[in-house]
Amino acid sequence: MLGTERERWLALLVMLAMLAGVVEGEESEKMLPTPSKTLPTPSKTLPTPSKTLPTPSEMLPTHSSIVDDDNWGTLVAVTAVRGSTARLPCDVTSPTQDDPVLLVLWYRNASVTPVYSYDSRGVEGTAGATGGLRQQWGDEEAWGEEQRAWFNTSTTPAHLMVRAVGGRDEDSYMCTVHFRASPSWSQKITLTVQG
CATH class of the missing domain: 4.10.910 (30s ribosomal protein s13; domain 2)
Known part of the structure; x- marks a missing residue:
């Protein structure tokens, strides 16, 4: 054989x-070797694929493939009951002491466009600037006009709080944390909605 x-x-x-x-x-x-026996002729022809191959522009890397693999957190699975508030964790603790978080970006389903951002650089452009305000922004398409999402940094780890979760929110998410001096890193989270 x-x-x-x-x-x-x-x-x-x-x-x-x-x-x-x-x-x-x-x-x-x-x-060419002489075959010891002939192979049977197939009785059916294979169906023509319904999908075409992706074009080169469709094969561009997604956000998840751009991020350095050495700077990933572990995958976290979060389950929330429909209509409740989901808490998606994101550790914003710097590996270096006294290295503040400058920017946290949240992505959904390997998108290259963030669905939420937390900017702590403040009005004057530096972290902890006197009078600087931390700014939060959420994509209306993802969170609605009522902005159902809010990034809570008062807990450890910090959490993206998503109010009134439903099936539309069930997906994979990624938070990317940018520090002043330390390397940026990312955390993957999957959200499952029950009920």
């Missing part, structure tokens, strides 16, 4: 070489 399988592989390699123009003429026929 192993010999016939080996012969099939050799025949395949020779045919590929012929197609590539590497082997020509009588030499290629000498290289």
Whole structure:
């Protein structure tokens, strides 16, 4: 059995070489092994695929493939009851002491566009600036005009609070944390809604 399988592989390699123009003429026929038995002809033809292959522009990397793999947190699974408030954790603790968080971006389903941002650089452009206000922004398409999401940094870890969760919120999320000096890192969260 192993010999016939080996012969099939050799025949395949020779045919590929012929197609590539590497082997020509009588030499290629000498290289082809004589099959010990013939293979049955298929009775059905395979269906034509309904999907076409993606174009090069559709194959551009997603946000998740751009982020450095060494700076990922663990995958966290969160389950929330429909209509309740979901708490999506995101650790904003710097690995270096006294290195403040500058920006936290939340992405949904490997999108390249954030659905939520927390900017602690303040009005004057620096973290902890006197009079600086922390700014939060949520995508209306994701969270509605009533802004059902809010990033709570008063807890450890911090949480993206999503009010009145429903099936539309069930997805995978990623928070990316940017510090002043330490490397940025990301945390993946999956949200499941029950009920």
